[in-house]
Amino acid sequence: MGARLRQIRRRIRSVQSTMKITRAMEQIALARIARAQRRVQQIRSYAVRLTEAMEDVARQTGALVHPLLEEREPAARAAVLVMTSDRGLAGAYNANVLRRAERLFGRLRGDGIEPVLFVVGRKGQSYFRFRQTPIEDAWSGFSEVPSYPDAERIAERLIEAFLDRRVDQIHAVYTDFRSAFTLRPVDRRFVPIAPEEVAGDEATRGRPRPEYIFEPAPAQLLDALLPRYVTALIFAALLECAASESAARRRAMKAATENAEDLIRRLTREANQARQTEITTELMEIVGGAEALRQASGE
16 A cells, blocks of 8 residues: 555545544533523523512612612723623634623723723633733633523622722623524623612512511611622523533534544545555556566567
8 A cells, every 4th residue: 555545545534533522512501501491491490580679679668779870980990790601612702702891891992991800711711811911810611511600700700890999890791692592792781780680670660569567677688688689690601601512512523523524525536646656656557567578578
């Protein structure tokens, strides 16, 4: 077998091994998308119920007064929570989030507000450290399967910074999961909480509500509910990111598998051509040798 044919066959075996890995990763990502979608739906239902509970409490308190609702003017510093993945092989997933974060930084600085950076995910940490951007705090190790305690740790850190007046706003940059084919990087202000989020919109205000007897007082309940609401927002964003990451990775692995299949087809054609060339050369050598023997015997 010729050296050219051996080289092509080695490349085919290498690409086939890679294709097995990409197919396996695609199937894993597909299974994770289904689980992540269920968790996203669950946290959305939880957020709706929590909002309804806050609306009921807010109706009893009258005026809404709480540190997490306080609009500070002028705002000087804003915490920005950037949510990225721990691993790569997810196409442009992280690049899109980081690009959105850079745009948010520009808008904040244009308003005279200095961003204070908080990062979820190793990819985001590497990006900002490479650019020597100071990071106030960072978390990693759970981007694909976040838990509620992870969201609680992040929320406690951010709320503490807000209540201590080290920051005047809390923003988040993450990927909104609409479907397996629609992933959209977004930025959203979490704190100060808009009063209408707590009090409900016009449609819900006119709806009949049951009357409750609160224990402890409604104001104390609001103190407990608002931090939970912020935690729920962060947890929902983490789950949206987990679903988006798996969807992006599945798309990337599917494309890699298709490219590997195309490469194998091209290499197989090259191998067949190389084999045909070898066979033709061998036949010509045999025919040439036979002709030489015939001529020698005829002499």
